[in-house]
Amino acid sequence: MPPRSRLPAGHEHLAQILFAQGFGARRECEGLILHGLVQVKGEVVDDPDAVFPEDRLELVVDGMPWVTHVKALIVLNKPAGYECSLKPGAWPGVHNLLPVPLRRRGLQPVGRLDQDTTGLLLMTDDGPLLHKLTSPKHHVPKVYEVTCKYPVTPAMCEKLLKGVVLDDDPMPVKADAAEAVGEGETCHLRLTLLQGKYHQVKRMVAAVSNRVEGLHRSQIGRLILSDELASGQWRWLEDPKLVLP
Numbered sequence: 001m002p003p004r005s006r007l008p009a010g011h012e013h014l015a016q017i018l019f020a021q022g023f024g025a026r027r028e029c030e031g032l033i034l035h036g037l038v039q040v041k042g043e044v045v046d047d048p049d050a051v052f053p054e055d056r057l058e059l060v061v062d063g064m065p066w067v068t069h070v071k072a073l074i075v076l077n078k079p080a081g082y083e084c085s086l087k088p089g090a091w092p093g094v095h096n097l098l099p100v101p102l103r104r105r106g107l108q109p110v111g112r113l114d115q116d117t118t119g120l121l122l123m124t125d126d127g128p129l130l131h132k133l134t135s136p137k138h139h140v141p142k143v144y145e146v147t148c149k150y151p152v153t154p155a156m157c158e159k160l161l162k163g164v165v166l167d168d169d170p171m172p173v174k175a176d177a178a179e180a181v182g183e184g185e186t187c188h189l190r191l192t193l194l195q196g197k198y199h200q201v202k203r204m205v206a207a208v209s210n211r212v213e214g215l216h217r218s219q220i221g222r223l224i225l226s227d228e229l230a231s232g233q234w235r236w237l238e239d240p241k242l243v244l245p
């Protein structure tokens, strides 16, 4: 067995690959392999020290198809009733919606959605990418579909575009929308924001004397949440450039 230091770049022992993907402690991963429960590209491999490329390797682990991702970046269609906090309180955490290997890898939400907000949430275990995606220097547009209590008037949209003062805080701050589009004079508002302040949509809508009754994030950067991803489901995001400026 070649020691890890002599492995070709980007290659690893199978047991180590499973461990890094979140399939359990090293011993558990070795056990899965020794018991014939791991397939690589459709073939059972029962040698924990067999060497494979560690990224984008097609596995089936104890019946679960899995394509390895050295760094995970996922899109989750968040349902209402889940918290983004790592230590959730009254509501279950969004981590509960992920399969066990991703839960073990400790993915972090990229920014937060409120418990009652639905839609597009990114999660990653890639520290530098998380930093880039959450940096206030990066202005990635985020689109929210807002159901308001009262009809959305052109005057409200104008004020949101010009900027409103969020004065429900000891330190009032100004916030503006990059786009604010009402649908006739219905209660629907599409709001595009470049910042991500605490409860920003709800507070901006309150500042124009309306009230958020439903909030759904439909887009981040060039990534649009498609109908193919049902509420509560996740998928890999292979191209982080879609959500970078």
Ligand code: URA
Residues within 6 Å of the ligand: 112, 113, 114, 115, 117, 198, 199, 200, 201, 202, 203, 215
């Ligand atoms: N703005 C809010 O008020 N809530 C969210 O969940 C996201 C943006």
